[in-house]
Amino acid sequence: MILLVISDLHIDTGRKLGTFGWKVKKFIDTLERVIEHYGVEKVVLNGDTFDLYKYSYNEIAETNTKIIEYFTQKGFILIRGNHDVWVKHTLDHYQITNSTGKTIHIEHGHKADFLNGTRLGRFFSITMYSTLKLLVRIRWIERTFYGAVNYFDDVNRIPRKYNTFKYLMYALKLLKKYDMVILGHTHKLESHKIYYLNSKKIYLNSGTCSLGRFQAVVVDTESFEYETIKIPKKLELDVVQLPDFN
Numbered sequence: 001m002i003l004l005v006i007s008d009l010h011i012d013t014g015r016k017l018g019t020f021g022w023k024v025k026k027f028i029d030t031l032e033r034v035i036e037h038y039g040v041e042k043v044v045l046n047g048d049t050f051d052l053y054k055y056s057y058n059e060i061a062e063t064n065t066k067i068i069e070y071f072t073q074k075g076f077i078l079i080r081g082n083h084d085v086w087v088k089h090t091l092d093h094y095q096i097t098n099s100t101g102k103t104i105h106i107e108h109g110h111k112a113d114f115l116n117g118t119r120l121g122r123f124f125s126i127t128m129y130s131t132l133k134l135l136v137r138i139r140w141i142e143r144t145f146y147g148a149v150n151y152f153d154d155v156n157r158i159p160r161k162y163n164t165f166k167y168l169m170y171a172l173k174l175l176k177k178y179d180m181v182i183l184g185h186t187h188k189l190e191s192h193k194i195y196y197l198n199s200k201k202i203y204l205n206s207g208t209c210s211l212g213r214f215q216a217v218v219v220d221t222e223s224f225e226y227e228t229i230k231i232p233k234k235l236e237l238d239v240v241q242l243p244d245f246n
């Protein structure tokens with residue numbers, strides 16, 4: 001089965017503090033182009049699909065009916081991230097075992113850190129965001145906030161916002177049990193092939209579809225071939241070159 005995993009869309013209300021940064025139609029067109037190119041049979045939304053630190057689900061649902069309907073209609077699998085732990089009908093993780101008995105484990109990955117993985121940590125984060133929501137009424141603070149978001153998410157920079165080593169360690173722990181682990185949360189697209197415990201293990205990170213970018217991992221669950229996909233912001237669809245399986 002061909003599986004596409006995307007994460008960290010951070011769909012918001014389109015008002016202040018929004019980080020999705022996509023026009024819904026263009027996002028869906030991009031997604032469909034990728035689905036068609038690889039013959040994707042199942043799509044997993046690996047957490048932080050919605051940005052509920054800043055807005056309530058109702059607020060987000062009201063302004064995003066089209067995209068939510070699309071996800072439901074297509075039967076996409078919805079995994080909980082730290083930003084959307086409150087969304088109904090989401091899974092903690094998702095697993096697929098192929099015909100040779102190899103298992104792929106997919107989860108958002110926030111359980112690896114205190115600030116997002118615990119109730120107390122989330123309470124701190126949410127308090128911080130509610131304060132920020134009031135403060136961004138002041139223009140220079142809003143500008144600084146977006147400056148910081150863009151800085152930390154810059155694809156060309158070595159990750160600072162998240163210590164990706166921590167997530168790699170978390171993935172290794174899961175890889176004792178599973179053959180492939182796919183996390184999100186760090187907004188950094190990654191792929192690692194590791195020879196571990198006498199077998200070949202793979203850790204992938206699905207990156208992010210926020211700030212108008214499209215990042216994803218596509219996996220053939222039978223052959224374990226995979227590819228990372230990275231479409232930069234504002235690139236016209238007809239010039240996008242999608243890599244083939246390696």
Ligand SMILES: [Mn+2]
Binds near residue numbers: 081082083108110
């Ligand atoms: Mn997250």
